[in-house]
Amino acid sequence: MTHTTILSWVTFIYFAAFVFYLFRTVFGKTFWGRLATMTAWVGLAVQSCALVWRWKLSYDLGIGHIPLSNLYESMVFFAWSIVFLYLILEWKAANRVPGAFVIPVAFLAMAYASIAPGVDNNIQPLIPALQSNWLTSHVVTCFLGYASFTLAFGSGLIYFIHPLVPADKDSPDNRSACLPSPDTLDTLIYQGVVLGFVFLSMGILTGSVWAHFAWGSYWSWDPKETWSLITWIIYAIMLHARLVRGWRGKRMAVMAVIGFASVLFTYLGVNYLPGLHSYLNA
């Protein structure tokens, strides 16, 4: 048994959690919700242990470093951040519906990390450019940002589902009652974006401090940097639209989806452009 095996179990645990959240949303029974939350917590705990194991293992191999250094590790950490932030949000907001839309992203990230060709799950030694204390703070802030945007995205998706769900109040099986109210969703989207925006800003800044030490320039218009700036600007526009122009509801949901697409491109699409951040030829 190795930690990568455990991590592939985690993929299935998250899938189960996703299914339970879905049941909760569709059938409206609290039982499924509780089960889903419990499953997600178990998944998170198991994943944390596996990550710590991997971390320790890298030291046993004499190339010790935090497991945040290649595409596989970043995917796994992305999933971890999503589930971690989601569970905190669920605990604070006392609403389980976003789980059906957020947890699958974590599941997909784990699945991609485990099965996609070209994602190497071996522990690799750090190349000189990555041997920096800024690695941790840069990667952690960036991925917490990505995860927050994922939460906003999940809440945004529910917004689009709302009109599709029949809201007949006479029926005992009133499904729209299971969905959070549009106001709650709006708050969730806003909070996700605010948190993500602050984390992304920190991520960009820690990244440029690092770049200043590693590459001699705090900003070099590398595709990843440029796209992170584009993402930052999209969310800045979104926040301005809300705070200055008073945008709410559907428009914010649309922006959350657009922003998330930009996040995904920043994270993955950019790998296909030549650049210093590319995971593919690292």
Added chain:
Amino acid sequence: MILIALLAVGGTFLPQQQEAGDFLHRLPPAAAEWLLRLQLLDIYHSTVFYLLMSLLSLNLIVCSLNRFPSAWKKIRAPGFPVPEGLFPSAGVEQTFNVKEGKDTVVSRLESLARKRWGSVDRQETERGVFLFAQKGRFAHLGVYVVHVSILIIILGAVVGSLFGFEAYVTIDEGQAVQEVELKGGRGIRQLDFAVRCDKFTLEFHENGAPKTYRSDLSFLKDGKVIRQGALLVNHPLSFETIRFYQSSYGMSEDNKAHLSFSRNGVRQQPELVLTEGDVFELPGSQAKGTVLRVEENIMEMGPAVKLLISSPRGDVQFWVFRHIEEIKQMNPGLLNEMPLFNPALFKPYEFSLTRVEQKYSTGLQVVRDPGVPLVAGGGILLIAGLMMTFWMSHRRFWIWIFSDGEGASIHIIGMSNRNPAAFEKEIRNLHAAVRKAMTI
């Protein structure tokens, strides 16, 4: 409002330009050649981009100035007179009656409020006594802090591009340079000191991935070494406002030969380290040696150097092999047939080659950027501003106390500019504290 809209337009323009830049970078150079003339390939240094950046800055300045007075008004807003229509129930309100008289209540609540918020304002009217306190009023400034920080970052970038430079230089091991090549073909820049690469070290992990690139550098002024240091990736060295970064390395065409020789069987010290073209003396004779070639592996027989010895007796040329003993064993009689392979051809000297070493060159990025402190300061300010904007809220509290029969009636009202859920909790909390203060 029009200006805000303008800002948004400016903002949306920016990403389009950058996306275009990304897209164009992917095009083959030939197809995109005409775009060069429109400055589209170097979009981040194009006139259009600078223009947009200036517009964005202008928008930031104008919008901030435009809206600042109203924010300032909110910060300075006094608690009194109590805003019209505040009581009853314009905000989150809690009301209850107590048995104590008005004056007792006022003094107790005032001390409670002072403990909680530091300072309390008090106003007596014919309707009763009003207490007012607030916290986090500078939350209104957060957004201006963010805007100012972005302006500082842009300013830092401008300062950097005006007064700084980025250059590149390749130095062979053992060489010193004083000139660096500016990026983008903008010419040569003379440094007022010289940099020498004493040694370049390359280490690999077991799997073949690079582990360390390291250059040992010396900084010289007027031929004297002022400072020495090791330069690694992620660990730049700076000397006199100029920073050096490990950027690349190369294999120099010159290999280094570690050569020693003996005279009449007596080993001469020290070992010589020579590259092609180097000339050395042979003590005890009038002869001079020249290194003609240094090879890492010649004719599958390993490292070797070819020497030319010039003396009054004439010139001789021969090879010195690292593995001459093995070669001799495998080919008995070789040295008689091929005097060229005899390391002892020039008598009474015999040469031996200890090893041939790859000679490296190091590629350094040379940067001076006086804008860095501005950008760094702007960055810190940006984070602080964002936190102020999103997580601080301006909370204002009023307590209205008036006589009601024997006892007094207490009304608590609060207003917050954001995060109503947390604020409601705080008001409930305050309510409980007031109750507790009254029951003691």
